[in-house]
């Protein structure tokens with residue numbers, strides 16, 4: 001299958017040791033593709049909402065974080081703070097709170113945890129007072145998701161996590177993130193090795209971007 005060969009190529013390029021190999025079912029054949037590896041990576045990334053139970057190998061996650069902080073930011077302000085969690089008690093604890101706050105979201109078929117069943121979650125925070133923090137952190141997030149995908153690691157942005165994390169009940173978990181003074185959570189990103197099929201891309205509206213002559 002096409003995606004798997006692409007992933008193996010990219011995984012080899014990353015030359016990381018001690019990490020689990022990607023699943024053969026997610027490969028791409030670059031020889032059949034006319035696109036560059038980067039374009040193929042961008043076009044094949046999908047939001048993944050079902051993951052294998054093992055957390056992302058920390059060596060791979062370190063590379064994902066490094067790619068994140070190499071994103072551009074306004075005047076190199078690097079207006080972000082990223083915290084990665086793979087502790088089951090954290091994930092299960094926040095899930096228990098979410099079940100109280102958003103029972104409908106937690107009653108979906110196949111539900112295991114509130115982070116779209118991911119075993120590893122990155123929390124991204126931005127300064128309260130920054131004109132570019134949200135934009136900077138979006139670029140960081142996309143760098144993280146695309147670099148993860150290049151190593152066979154799925155991801156999904158999770159805005160729905162923020163109100164739960166900001167709730168009174170989740171205060172101990174928010175405190176565990178040890179965010180700098182004057183920062184607030186912007187988004188969480190689920191990470192993990194995909195379980196099952198990679199979904200089709202939801203339709204895009206090409207009319208939203210065009211030249212002015």
Ligand SMILES: Cc1cc2nc3c(=O)[nH]c(=O)nc-3n(C[C@H](O)[C@H](O)[C@H](O)COP(=O)(O)O)c2cc1C
Nearest residue numbers: 045046047049116156157158159160161187201202
């Ligand atoms: C800021 C942001 C917040 C999102 N929040 C959620 C979320 O809470 N739950 C979820 O399942 N997906 C969430 N998504 C994922 C989007 O639904 C997804 O990116 C979109 O449907 C396009 O699909 P694709 O990522 O597979 O191309 C979020 C994406 C972004 C950028």
